Amino acid sequence: MSTNHDLVITGARVVTPDGVHDGGVAVSGERIATIFAAGSAPTGERTIDAGGRYLLPGLIDSHVHFRTPGLTHKEDWAHGSRAAAAGGVTTVIDMPNTEPPLVEPEAAADKAALVAGHSLVDYRFHMGVTVDSVENLRRLEPRQATTVKVFMTGHHTAPNIIRDPVVLDRIFAIAAEHGIRLVLHAEDDGVFSLIDESQEPPAGYDAYESAHPRSGGIVASSRVIDLVRKYGTAAHILHVSSSEESDMLKAANRIGLPITYEVTPHHLSFSAPDTQRLGARIRLRPAIRCLKDQGRLWEAVMDGGVATIGSDHAPHTKEEKVLAVADAPPGLPGTQEMLLALHTGMRRRYPEMPQDEVMVRIARVAAERPAELFGLTARKGRIAVGLDADFSVFDPDTTWIMSAEHAQAKVGWSAYEGWTFTGRPELTVRRGEIVYDGREETPRFGTPTGIWLDAERPVLPDPVPSEHATAVPPPPPAQPRAAESAADTDRVRL
Structure with missing residues (x-):
C-alpha cells in the first residue's frame, strides 16, 4: 500500500553530499520521508514540479545579528527571517551583542521567548562573554548554546571586548574543559589602539582600510592559534579578511589543531577600491581588503580551507550609515544575499566548473559544515531521509538585477543594489512548510513558526597534553568598575 505524503518535490536535481541526482524528495510531517529517482515519484497531498532546477539543502547561516533585544530599530526577527528565507536559509545562529548582551546562560530561554512566533526560520544563539561573565561558561548547557562569541576588538554595537591576555587565557581554558566551541572576532584591539594614538582618524573612505589594517587580524589569529595549541580548545574564527590569516589558519588546521574559519560573501565580493566608491554602505569590521586577498579567500573556499560561509548579517539604518566617517557603524545586511553572492x-571565477560541482560545494560550506561545527547534524545540513525537510528550489541560470525593492531586511537596502546576480532561490521549505515562494512577481511568505533548536556539544579532540591543560589561570585582580568602564568606552574602535 503506497503512502500519501504531505509534500512531494519532483523533477529536481537533488544536491546531496554524494553528488547530484535526478529525482526528488517526499515529505511526511516535518521530515524527509524518502528520496526517489526520476520517474518513481510517490503520491502526495501537494506536488511541486521543480522543472529540472536544483534542490539544495536548507542553508545554515551561522552568523547573523537580528538585533533582538534592544536594537530592533535596525532589524528584527520578522524581517531578518524573511530575508533569510528569501535567500534559501532555513536555520540561523544569532550573535549575542544585543542590548543587553546575551551573557547569562539562563537568559537564552528569555531571548527564545522573544523570538517565538516571529521567525520564519529555525534558530540557535551564540552566547557572549564579558570580563565579568567568564565564570558563566562553566554552567552553560547545550540547550542554551554550544558556542561562545569572543570579541577581541569592538565597534559601535560590540563594546564588550576581551583585551586582557589573562582573561582570554581563562576563557580558552574553561571552554576546553567544558566542550565549548569559541567563535571569535579575531582582530587585536592593541594594534588598533596604537594606530589610533599615532594618527588622526580617517576623514574619508579612501583611508579606511589602512586605518583598520590586516595586522590586527594577523596578530589576533596568531594568538588564537597559540591558545588552541595550549589548551586544545575548539575555535572558529569569523569573517577572515586577509590572505595571511587564511594561510595561517589553514596550516593550523592541517597539523591537527581544532581551528576552523569562516569567510563572508562581502569579503569575497568587494575589494578596497569598492569601499572608496561605496563608502559606509560596505564599511565593515574587518575591513574589505585588496584584490589579492579576495582571490586568496576564493582559493581557500575552493580548496576546502574555509569551513563555513556566514553572512554576518548586521544591518544599520540609512540614517546611521550616512553619518561622518568616524561615526557611521560597520555592518551590512547579508543573509538574503549570501547564496546569491556565493x-x-x-x-x-570558475566558468569551466560543472554546475553540479558548484552546487555541491555551496551545500558543503553553507549547510553541511555549519551543521557539523554547531551540533545540528541530527536534524540539519543535508538532504537525507529522517532529517528536517529543509531545502530550496534553486534556479542556477536566471539573471537579474538586485534593487532595494528586493531587500527584505528591515532597513530596506542592500550593498548589492545594482549587481547582476546569476541564480535565485524560487522556493524555500523549512520543516516541510513553504516559508518563501518567489515564483511570482510579488513573493509570498509562510507562517513564523520557526523553533529554538536543540544542539549537541561539538565533538572535540582529546585535550592537548600539557601542564597547562588542567591549570586554569585565576581571575585577574578586581579593578574599580567606573574606571574600567571609562577605559573600555574610550578605547572602543570607531
Whole structure:
C-alpha cells in the first residue's frame, strides 16, 4: 500500500553530499520521508514540479545579528527571517551583542521567548562573554548554546571586548574543559589602539582600510592559534579578511589543531577600491581588503580551507550609515544575499566548473559544515531521509538585477543594489512548510513558526597534553568598575 505524503518535490536535481541526482524528495510531517529517482515519484497531498532546477539543502547561516533585544530599530526577527528565507536559509545562529548582551546562560530561554512566533526560520544563539561573565561558561548547557562569541576588538554595537591576555587565557581554558566551541572576532584591539594614538582618524573612505589594517587580524589569529595549541580548545574564527590569516589558519588546521574559519560573501565580493566608491554602505569590521586577498579567500573556499560561509548579517539604518566617517557603524545586511553572492561569484571565477560541482560545494560550506561545527547534524545540513525537510528550489541560470525593492531586511537596502546576480532561490521549505515562494512577481511568505533548536556539544579532540591543560589561570585582580568602564568606552574602535 503506497503512502500519501504531505509534500512531494519532483523533477529536481537533488544536491546531496554524494553528488547530484535526478529525482526528488517526499515529505511526511516535518521530515524527509524518502528520496526517489526520476520517474518513481510517490503520491502526495501537494506536488511541486521543480522543472529540472536544483534542490539544495536548507542553508545554515551561522552568523547573523537580528538585533533582538534592544536594537530592533535596525532589524528584527520578522524581517531578518524573511530575508533569510528569501535567500534559501532555513536555520540561523544569532550573535549575542544585543542590548543587553546575551551573557547569562539562563537568559537564552528569555531571548527564545522573544523570538517565538516571529521567525520564519529555525534558530540557535551564540552566547557572549564579558570580563565579568567568564565564570558563566562553566554552567552553560547545550540547550542554551554550544558556542561562545569572543570579541577581541569592538565597534559601535560590540563594546564588550576581551583585551586582557589573562582573561582570554581563562576563557580558552574553561571552554576546553567544558566542550565549548569559541567563535571569535579575531582582530587585536592593541594594534588598533596604537594606530589610533599615532594618527588622526580617517576623514574619508579612501583611508579606511589602512586605518583598520590586516595586522590586527594577523596578530589576533596568531594568538588564537597559540591558545588552541595550549589548551586544545575548539575555535572558529569569523569573517577572515586577509590572505595571511587564511594561510595561517589553514596550516593550523592541517597539523591537527581544532581551528576552523569562516569567510563572508562581502569579503569575497568587494575589494578596497569598492569601499572608496561605496563608502559606509560596505564599511565593515574587518575591513574589505585588496584584490589579492579576495582571490586568496576564493582559493581557500575552493580548496576546502574555509569551513563555513556566514553572512554576518548586521544591518544599520540609512540614517546611521550616512553619518561622518568616524561615526557611521560597520555592518551590512547579508543573509538574503549570501547564496546569491556565493553562487554568482563561483560561476564567474570558475566558468569551466560543472554546475553540479558548484552546487555541491555551496551545500558543503553553507549547510553541511555549519551543521557539523554547531551540533545540528541530527536534524540539519543535508538532504537525507529522517532529517528536517529543509531545502530550496534553486534556479542556477536566471539573471537579474538586485534593487532595494528586493531587500527584505528591515532597513530596506542592500550593498548589492545594482549587481547582476546569476541564480535565485524560487522556493524555500523549512520543516516541510513553504516559508518563501518567489515564483511570482510579488513573493509570498509562510507562517513564523520557526523553533529554538536543540544542539549537541561539538565533538572535540582529546585535550592537548600539557601542564597547562588542567591549570586554569585565576581571575585577574578586581579593578574599580567606573574606571574600567571609562577605559573600555574610550578605547572602543570607531
